[in-house]
Amino acid sequence: MIAERMTIAGRDGLPVYGLWIDGKAVEGAEPVLVRNKFTGEPMAWVCTASREDVDRAVSAAERSFRSRPLSPFERYEWLSAAATWIRARREELVNLLVDEVGKPHKDTVVEVDRAYHAMLLAAEEAKRIGGEVLPVDSIPGSERKMGFAIRVPLGVVAGITPFNYPFLLAVHKIAPALAAGNAIVIKPAPQTPISTLVLVQGLVECGGPPGHIQVIQGGAEVGQWMLEHPGFRFYTFTGSARAGERIKAGTGLRRVALELGNSSPNIVHSDADVVRAVRICAARAFSAAGQACISVQRLYVHAPIFDEFVERFVERVRDLKVGDPRDPKTDVGPMISEQDAVRAETWVREAVAQGARLLAGGTRDGAILEPTVLTDVRPEMKVVCEEVFAPVVTITKYNTFDEALAMANDSPYGLQAGLFTRDVGRIMRAARELQYGGLIVNDASTYRSDLVPYGGVKGSGIGREGPKYAIEEMTDLHVVIVDLTEEGEDR
Ligand SMILES: NC(=O)c1ccc[n+]([C@@H]2O[C@H](COP(=O)([O-])OP(=O)(O)OC[C@H]3O[C@@H](n4cnc5c(N)ncnc54)[C@H](O)[C@@H]3O)[C@@H](O)[C@H]2O)c1
Numbered sequence: 285m286i287a288e289r290m291t292i293a294g295r296d297g298l299p300v301y302g303l304w305i306d307g308k309a310v311e312g313a314e315p316v317l318v319r320n321k322f323t324g325e326p327m328a329w330v331c332t333a334s335r336e337d338v339d340r341a342v343s344a345a346e347r348s349f350r351s352r353p354l355s356p357f358e359r360y361e362w363l364s365a366a367a368t369w370i371r372a373r374r375e376e377l378v379n380l381l382v383d384e385v386g387k388p389h390k391d392t393v394v395e396v397d398r399a400y401h402a403m404l405l406a407a408e409e410a411k412r413i414g415g416e417v418l419p420v421d422s423i424p425g426s427e428r429k430m431g432f433a434i435r436v437p438l439g440v441v442a443g444i445t446p447f448n449y450p451f452l453l454a455v456h457k458i459a460p461a462l463a464a465g466n467a468i469v470i471k472p473a474p475q476t477p478i479s480t481l482v483l484v485q486g487l488v489e490c491g492g493p494p495g496h497i498q499v500i501q502g503g504a505e506v507g508q509w510m511l512e513h514p515g516f517r518f519y520t521f522t523g524s525a526r527a528g529e530r531i532k533a534g535t536g537l538r539r540v541a542l543e544l545g546n547s548s549p550n551i552v553h554s555d556a557d558v559v560r561a562v563r564i565c566a567a568r569a570f571s572a573a574g575q576a577c578i579s580v581q582r583l584y585v586h587a588p589i590f591d592e593f594v595e596r597f598v599e600r601v602r603d604l605k606v607g608d609p610r611d612p613k614t615d616v617g618p619m620i621s622e623q624d625a626v627r628a629e630t631w632v633r634e635a636v637a638q639g640a641r642l643l644a645g646g647t648r649d650g651a652i653l654e655p656t657v658l659t660d661v662r663p664e665m666k667v668v669c670e671e672v673f674a675p676v677v678t679i680t681k682y683n684t685f686d687e688a689l690a691m692a693n694d695s696p697y698g699l700q701a702g703l704f705t706r707d708v709g710r711i712m713r714a715a716r717e718l719q720y721g722g723l724i725v726n727d728a729s730t731y732r733s734d735l736v737p738y739g740g741v742k743g744s745g746i747g748r749e750g751p752k753y754a755i756e757e758m759t760d761l762h763v764v765i766v767d768l769t770e771e772g773e774d775r
């Protein structure tokens with residue numbers, strides 16, 4: 285799938301994608317080659333932005349925001365047309381993403397379908413941006429006053445996205461920003477910029493003001509220039525905790541939403557349906573090669589079912605089909621790069637050297653790390669206490685539910701957790717006591733609904749995503765208080 289409008293030239297038979305600034309594709313710095321993550325074949329050349337390009341993009345977005353304000357209905361029409369555009373190109377988008385990310389076809393179909401729904405949800409929310417009536421008259425002395433609050437767009441929003449769900453997460457940034465009435469400058473991850481360019485081409489084709497979205501490609505350096513630019517009113521970032529901390533430190537008093545990493549715990553209690561828990565966890569620990577912030581990473585299994593769970597789990601893992609992500613039957617494909625796979629393999633070896641037992645996997649072929657299961661792990665091992673972001677899962681036995689909650693909470697992160705139990709008392713305890721932004725009961729931590737407030741506590745970030753909640757973050761609340769005293773009334 286080619287983003288024709290984003291193309292500035294051809295080179296070696298491949299498109300050269302420019303930056304998308306002020307409604308046209310423009311040349312940036314020397315293009316970088318983006319490769320197919322499984323075959324290694326070249327896909328396209330993509331220009332990167334200079335600091336001047338960042339300035340140009342922000343100025344163009346600001347001009348478009350000022351000169352072409354969109355009514356809520358116009359925003360609704362634009363974004364619903366974009367949702368239809370995504371649905372109509374589902375298969376093409378899936379194929380592009382499979383090549384660009386290396387994520388298996390079956391997981392990528394889910395990404396594209398969710399992107400469609402996220403776009404549609406944002407379109408619908410554009411018509412529901414209300415405010416609040418404030419009971420100012422309830423304070424003695426203010427009986428003749430009435431108050432209300434309205435939501436107004438901020439101006440230019442900065443969006444920075446990671447490599448792992450590049451299409452869906454670009455939709456989660458762009459769609460609410462536009463639905464809220466803002467303009468946005470988006471920077472995709474350097475490993476996966478093409479799908480964002482294609483998405484923006486789709487939005488442009490759907491008829492909104494092209495200057496409302498600018499795309500600047502590049503890595504951390506371009507991200508840093510974005511942080512330093514005073515023209516941004518808000519930063520919406522998804523990525524690692526390390527980059528998130530830099531963003532928070534670099535944006536001063538400006539608002540940020542940070543969707544960061546996790547080391548997702550999943551508790552399986554003895555009253556749960558063990559067979560179902562095994563099936564779900566064995567799939568969700570390895571989908572997207574474990575490169576999802578809510579991937580099942582730490583499994584805590586109740587002692588009475590521990591042996592049965594482990595046996596069934598390992599059996600299931602051995603049946604996973606590993607290899608070519610283009611094959612619809614493949615469960616586990618390559619990681620984003622060989623370097624990332626080497627890093628995860630090293631962590632596994634280190635854990636084994638420290639006493640962990642390897643029950644499956646642990647071997648690597650290029651960027652493909654076999655689905656890996658470890659037990660006898662300790663909290664201080666990297667595979668437990670850090671975000672592994674790879675097809676690696678640890679299984680630990682617990683005796684009491686208190687112990688399970690404590691182990692799950694023993695993490696700097698707090699994005700989502702999973703719990704398998706039939707007991708409502710345990711569900712409610714976990715809901716209160718687990719220090720996580722989301723708890724998924726009788727499904728894995730990896731489930732995400734695109735309409736709920738999604739985000740983390742502790743080291744997993746700040747703010748909430750999901751169109752309705754992102755729109756709240758991407759608007760200012762202006763309070764109006766009107767004195768209704770009539771002429772002569774208070775003389
Ligand atoms: N919480 C969530 O919703 C969520 C979703 C997806 C991924 N993630 C997290 O993303 C990480 C994996 O993605 P990644 O490797 O692309 O993350 P990353 O932090 O390396 O990069 C993410 C984006 O930030 C940019 N960036 C890097 N350093 C920057 C800086 N100093 N200033 C500004 N921008 C900077 C990158 O170029 C990229 O566009 C994992 O930690 C994962 O948990 C979180």
Ligand SMILES: O=C[C@H](O)CS(=O)(=O)O
Nearest residue numbers: 449452575576577578732
């Ligand atoms: O990587 C973490 C993401 O939140 C996964 S998802 O795109 O939201 O499913």
